[in-house]
Amino acid sequence: MSDTHPYETYLWSPERKKYEDEEIPKDIKCIFCAQSKNDERVTKLSVFEDDFLMVVLNIFPYNTGHLMVVPKKHVNSLTELSDEERNRLFAMVQSVEKLQREVRRPLGINVGINIGKAAGESIPHLHVQVVPIYEKDRGFMETALDTKVMKESLEQVKEGYLDRKDILEGYWH
Ligand SMILES: [Zn+2]
DSSP states (O other), X not given: OOTTSOOSEEEOSSHHHHHHTOOOOTTOOOHHHHHHTTOTTSOOOEEEXXXXXXXXXXXXXXXXXXXXXXXXXXXXXXXXXXXXXXXXXXHHHHHHHHHHHHHXXXXXXXXXXXXXXXXTOSSSSOOEEEEEEXXXXXXXXXXXXXXXXXXXXXXXXXXXXXXXTHHHHTSOO
């Protein structure tokens, strides 16, 4: 297996339990729409937001530092964005790449969009995943149990990004 492939299981301590215990109330139909409206019943770890989009940490990251760029408008296809909205979304993806290079110093970065359940979509609201890939750091858990041990808490990762929030602020003219 490639060392940059997402793991089957992720472990944090002590953060993970906290997020797993959180139940999403039934009346919340879309977690990203709830986050964009600052619904206090859902966890939101935001690095940047404005009236058009938000940049949030994935609380179940594929790798440390995993960010998502999410337009606030509830759409589930790139074709539902206007030309300007599309350009603005990808201008932010470009700025997020820059932020991750500065803050996380990854070896590479995966950028991806899953549209439709058949494509692996978990939330039917358009979002761009931006996942930093690092040098091999496989220990026992990773090798024997295919479980990725996260060495930093989500809050620590968020703070690291917030220190360089200036990189995102000028994303759109
Ligand atoms: Zn939505």
